[in-house]
Amino acid sequence: MKRVKLERAKSANTKGIAPAKLDKTELKAAIAKIQDRKQPEFELLQMVRQSKQAKLRRKLGKELRSEFEGAAFDAKKIDKVLARNQAELSAVLKKADAAAAKRMAPIVRQQRQGIANTRKALEHIRYQPHLTTTIPISTPFLIYATPVGMLSDTHTEPFNNWAKFFYASDRNTAYDSVVVKFFFAWQNNSDFLAVINCRTDLIANGLIIDTAEPGWFFPGSAWIETWARLTVYLGSTTINYQGTQQKQMGQVFTEAGYSEIGSPGTINSDDIVGTFGLSCSNISVDPGRIVVFEVACSADWWIDFGGSITVDFNSNPAGRQLMCPSLQVDLLTAPQGGFNTAVA
DSSP states (O other): OOOOOOOOOOOGGGTTOOBOOOOHHHHHHHHHHHTTOOOOOTTHHHHHHHHHHHHHHHHHHHHHHHHHSSSOOOHHHHHHHHHHHHHHHHHHHHHHHHHHHHHHHHHHHHHHHHHHHHHHHHHHHTTOOOOOEEEEEOSOSEEEEESTTOEEEEEOSTTOOEEEEEEEEOOOEEEEEEEEEEEEEEEOOSSSOEEEEEEEEEEEEEEEEEEEOOBSSSOOEEEEEEEEEEEEEETTEEEOOSGGGEEEEEEEEEEOOBOOTTSOOEEEEEEEEEEEEEEEEEEEEOTTOEEEEEEEEEEEEEEESSEEEEEEEOOTTTTOEEEOOOEEEEEOSOOOSOBOOOOO
16 A cells, blocks of 8 residues: 655635645555445456356356267267256256345445435535636555455555556456455535536556467367446445446457367467546535545456466556546535645
């Protein structure tokens, strides 16, 4: 964890407004609760279902291969293996549907939390003309990654914040992920409700790679995709439902052919290069409340029947890295007294 200093606003837009000190003890406690929190993502429900199917597919391949060992094989035995697999698959899908319903509950709860917060903000500022006060937050309070140890280097300074990381896996699984997060924060140190917007950019220069091995009965396959996400935390309230809060950065799917084991595999890649703008609007912030903004890059994947994935934001010759120059808060309500301008 890198500690960073508080930056005070010097813009003419905030002239006459005394910056207030951000409660770093409270901020650290808030981020500690967020760091390892598992976020329920709707798009992962299908991947969980695929995980169960892939596991059965690997089991079926092993059973069929044993039946084909030797010069002759019993067709009735193979039919029994296939019938058993079909029954197991039907049972797994039934259980997966029930599990999906349970996984949807926290997603719906978070959406309702976010909508309630938005409603509160809009009701507070409706029909009122307002002058926006821009508050640049030029450095993150923390750069964090899971799994721990994936980061090879990080750097923080005003408008020059970046992380380098590399991850590779060849473990058969239908779902796994890694994520790198930039945490920014702002505190409403006034005695009045504040309404804010926020926006940021993730600037990516990375590479994702899939490989898959051929197979006799079932060829290998691998799939990986990357996402840019902005999540807003206000105590127990999470805002992540707005369509402007996530963007797909890239994806790769690789499937090998049917052939003898030992034949050449298949490889595909995608350069993740570009700027991905994220934003969240009409956020209601109670007096004294700290807002934590999590700007994240995640890579989600599965590997089936042999293969590998690589996430490379570290190669020096190519200048691979992930940047988040700053996060901008736009205060839509008139500033009252002191307020914290930035974490730097």
